[in-house]
Amino acid sequence: MxxxxxxxxxxxxxxxxxxxxxxxxxxxxxxxxxxxxxxxxxxxxxxxxxxxxxxxxxxxxxxxxxxxxxxxxxxxxxxxxxxxxxxxxxxxxxxxxxxxxxxxxxxxxxxxxxxxxxxxxxxxxxxxxxxxxxxxxxxxxxxxxxxxxxxxxxxxxxxxxxxxxxxxxxxxxxxxxxxxxxxxxxxxxKNWPAEPDPPALEPGERLARVEAFIAGRAARPLEPHVKRARAEVLAACLVAAERPSGVFTLTVPTGGGKTLAALAFALKHAARHGLRRIIYVAPYMTILEQNADAIRDALDVGAADPTVFEHYSLADPGDTNANETDLGAAARRAENWDAPVVVTTNVQFFESLFSNKPGRCRKLHNIARSVVVLDECQTLPPGLVAPTCGMLNQLATELGCSVVLCTATQPAFDHDKLAPDERLAVTEIIPPDANLFATLKRVRVRWPKPTDAALGWGEVAGLMRAQKSALCVMNTKKAARAVYDELTTAGAGGAFHLSTGMCPQHRREKLAQVRGRLAAGEPCFVVSTQLIEAGVDVDFPFLLREMAPLESVIQAAGRCNREGKIPHAGGRVVVFRSAGGKMPPDRWYNAGRAKVEQLIREKGDGPQIDDPAAIRDYFARLYHTGNLDAAGVQEMRRTFKFASVAEAYRLIADAGQPVVVRTWGAHRAQIDDLLVELAARPRKSVYRQLAPFQVNLLPAQLVPVGHLLHEHAGRVLVWDGKYDDEVGIVSETADEFIV
Structure with a gap:
């Protein structure tokens, strides 16, 4: 037989x-x-x-x-x-x-x-x-x-x-x-052609391109102190790349050029130690898109070049066998990260490491012997710090990886509440005498006094309109929309709104308009949720930030006087308490804000955002307020509970259900064409083309808006309700159901 x-x-x-x-x-x-x-x-x-x-x-x-x-x-x-x-x-x-x-x-x-x-x-x-x-x-x-x-x-x-x-x-x-x-x-x-082999990393050759690109950027008009600081950061990265593999920190304030310097480190380090690929990990889509563009420019490769592969959760229709739907090379790279440079999100990277599903775990062997660059690492939820740090230690000691923790606000990943095999023993790339925080000090922060009154939405909008240009960052979508409405009602020209109620492509286009107005010196007033805080490259002279955890305030401040064009740390950051604002339903976010308020009461002023010691003290206090392994992931891992671990390790408690916003008039024809193609042949490549036109909705809250949705033949949900050119999805309950 x-x-x-x-x-x-x-x-x-x-x-x-x-x-x-x-x-x-x-x-x-x-x-x-x-x-x-x-x-x-x-x-x-x-x-x-x-x-x-x-x-x-x-x-x-x-x-x-x-x-x-x-x-x-x-x-x-x-x-x-x-x-x-x-x-x-x-x-x-x-x-x-x-x-x-x-x-x-x-x-x-x-x-x-x-x-x-x-x-x-x-x-x-x-x-x-x-x-x-x-x-x-x-x-x-x-x-x-x-x-x-x-x-x-x-x-x-x-x-x-x-x-x-x-x-x-x-x-x-x-x-x-x-x-x-x-x-x-x-x-x-089926007589289909064989899949092409992925390109090799070739770190030595690519490093030469990156260094030439950085040199070209350095020739642009920049403040001398910023240019010197970026040169110091790059030099330190190239020196540190010769060190043995392990876990590194790259502690650089905003404006220090850490993205490209980290890429240079990764390439030289990979060449030195025979590592196979570079994996860039970012917490938010906005950073991912921006980093991917910067890396492609530095490597001199186009968007279609397989050298750089972007992978993020919105593009995934689920954990299905890729062979059932799409046998193309792009689908394979999405499943197994068989590319020299991968740019991905925290959710995709870390939840894959703790997943039990074939589609997500397929890539793990390709993570081994890589340089993993974790951008804005302070965004990792404190309740998952213990299992996350434990896994990062294992990547370094058991899988031959080098891990680079990049941020201006280094968390306390060696905290005494962590077990010995969870504490990260790190090597800081920047030498202590570099004094970058003093050199790159760009702003002065005014914290509210304990007795200061809370501001109403009209007062916040008024403070913005008193400036030529201003950015205001709010804690919730509802609050951001309220301040934006106050601006437009008052007739403020050049007003913009940014939130996760807008799909990624919409936000990208709005940010391009914002940058254009700022570059032209035209009035520009942006009200945003926290999505703008980490890594989004905008430069405002004046910033308002609703009271928040310290790391959020620092990241928001990075959008003020970003290029250091206003001398003597002339950027102005005002932190305020709001009269009508609510806090996000996140225990650690509330704990972080409470610690800032505690510091204000103790000192009569807020913490120094350009003092690494003050930042470390804040994180040490914060981590003492809760369990750093709240779901018990580490014990589950020790006792072979793979499915339970996958269920327990969630960077976002409810990551949401992606829906395609086909009613966005500006791109409706393109979206409709993709939906037709998806119905004819469900392929992961089409799902990924639809990803820029998706918004995440909370599954538990879909019932009230169920009449505004329909299920498409290609296994996606489609939004049929109103989609506004200025604010995105519009619904009476929008703030409750948009992630």
């Missing part, structure tokens, strides 16, 4: 038996592919490659069941979902009984996700596990002699966290090899 792994059909839809993929061929290809990936990820660990090879050999062992072979031949007695055709449990049982528990978890999860320990044990002991494996041993070994080879000795690992990461990366190698081989078979059957 011939045993097959995958079927094939001709142009009429009928089975084409001659094009079926042999099961032994698939098992061998996946085993070698998984081992190759494991070797590239951890070249010093032969036991890792052996485990990955074993996972590949055993993952589809259950497909030797007669029932599966009848199912794959369209036997009507064995429809999809029939328990007698289940195939992952048998291989998991063999691995488990030979002591390879990590391999067992990987195999048990390669469809659907890595289970918790009790579920994995149930699968091994159940009717599709050991019993089936024993019944297939002779048949499978005859067809695929490699299955009869001696099983390698399981690795020796020190603790549960090490086992957790070992399992995750083994799983990643298995899934990527499995999906790649399945995709290659389908391309061969």
């Amino acid at each position: 011939l045993y097959f792994a995958h079927s094939a059909r001709d142009d009429t839809g009928a089975l084409d038996l001659e094009s079926f993929q042999f099961l032994a061929q698939h098992l061998h290809a996946v085993a070698e592919g998984a081992a190759r990936r494991a070797t590239l990820a951890r070249p010093e660990r032969t036991d890792f490659a052996a485990a990955a090879r074993l996972a590949g050999l055993l993952h589809d062992l259950g497909k030797y069941r007669p029932e599966f072979q009848l199912y794959i031949r369209d036997d009507p007695r064995y429809l999809k979902g029939n328990s007698l055709t289940r195939h992952k449990e048998a291989g998991a049982a063999v691995a488990f009984d030979r002591g390879h528990k990590a391999v067992a978890f990987a195999i048990a999860g390669h469809h659907g996700g890595i289970p918790d320990g009790t579920e994995c044990l149930g699968a091994v002991s159940g009717p599709n596990g050991r019993v089936v494996a024993a019944s297939l041993r002779a048949t499978a070994t005859r067809d695929c002699p490699e299955l009869g080879a001696p099983v390698p000795i399981p690795p020796q690992l020190p603790n549960g966290l090490a086992w957790d990461l070992f399992t995750r990366v083994t799983f990643s190698c298995l899934v990527d090899a499995d999906w790649s081989d399945t995709g290659a078979h389908e391309r061969e059957v």
Whole structure:
């Protein structure tokens, strides 16, 4: 009897038996592919490659069941979902009984996700596990002699966290090899061309381009002290790149040129230590888009060049097998990050590290031996600091990564509430005598006194209109909209509103208009939520910030006198309490604001935003107010609860449901064309083209606006309600349901 792994059909839809993929061929290809990936990820660990090879050999062992072979031949007695055709449990049982528990978890999860320990044990002991494996041993070994080879000795690992990461990366190698081989078979059957190989990082050559680009930018008119500071930052990065791999901090105030300097560090460091790729991680879409553009410019590559790949959560339609919908190279890069430079979000990066799903975990082996640059790292939720820092330590010590923590406001990631294996032992890139914060001091902050009255929306708008240009940052969308309405009612020309109620493309276009007005010296008044704070490149002479946590105030202040054009730290930042404003429903955000208010009461003034010691003191106080592992993620990782970890580790408590805003008149024709294309052929490449036209809505709050939505054939929700050219989605309950 011939045993097959995958079927094939001709142009009429009928089975084409001659094009079926042999099961032994698939098992061998996946085993070698998984081992190759494991070797590239951890070249010093032969036991890792052996485990990955074993996972590949055993993952589809259950497909030797007669029932599966009848199912794959369209036997009507064995429809999809029939328990007698289940195939992952048998291989998991063999691995488990030979002591390879990590391999067992990987195999048990390669469809659907890595289970918790009790579920994995149930699968091994159940009717599709050991019993089936024993019944297939002779048949499978005859067809695929490699299955009869001696099983390698399981690795020796020190603790549960090490086992957790070992399992995750083994799983990643298995899934990527499995999906790649399945995709290659389908391309061969359909006579599609082979996918192109990704370009190499070539860090030495690319570093030369980046240095030339930075030199060209330095020739632009800049304040001398800013130019000197940026040159110092770049020089320090190039010196530090020669150091051994590990965890670094790059503590640079706004305007210090840290994005390009960090890129130069990453390239030189990669060349020095043979690292494979650079992964830029940013907390918000606004920073991601801006960084991606800057990196492409510096590397001299266009938007379509595969050298730089952007990956963010809004573009993902869900955790589906890419081979089911889109076999293109872009889809593959999105699943496995097989690109020299990846630019992605905190949510995509960190939740992938803690995920149990095949689509998200597929990329993990490619994170190994990378330079990971974490921009604005202070935005990590304090309640997840312990598991996050623990994982970053493991990336450095177990996966050969170097991690760079970039920010002007370094958190206390060595806090005494963290366990020893969670505290980050860092190397600061900037030498202590650089004195960057004094050199790049651009603003003076006026904090409210304890007795100062709270301001109404009209008063806030009035303070803005008293200036030629001003930026006001509010804590909530409702408050930002209220101040914006006051501005427009008063007839202020050049008024703009920014919030997450606007899709990314809308915000990008508005910011381009804002920058144009500022460059031309025209009046410009922007009211924004916190989205503008971190990394958005705008430069206002005057900033109003509603009372907030210190890190938010500092990041907002980075939008004031950003280029240092007003001498003697002449940018003005005014922090105020509002009469009608509410706080976001975030426990740590409220705790941060409370700590700032405490400092104001203690000192009679607020903290110095250009004093790293004051910033560290604030974070130390803040971290003492709560649990740095609020969901108990670390204990779950130690006890093999993969599904539970994935559920517990959420950077955003409710990340929201992306909806396509087809009623935005400015781009309606383009959006409609993409929706038509998506309905005809659901592909991840089309989902990603739609991502700039999406807004995140809270699923729990969709009922009140359900009549304004419809589900599209391409598995996306579409917004049919009003979409305003100035403020985005318009609804009476907008502030409650937009993330």
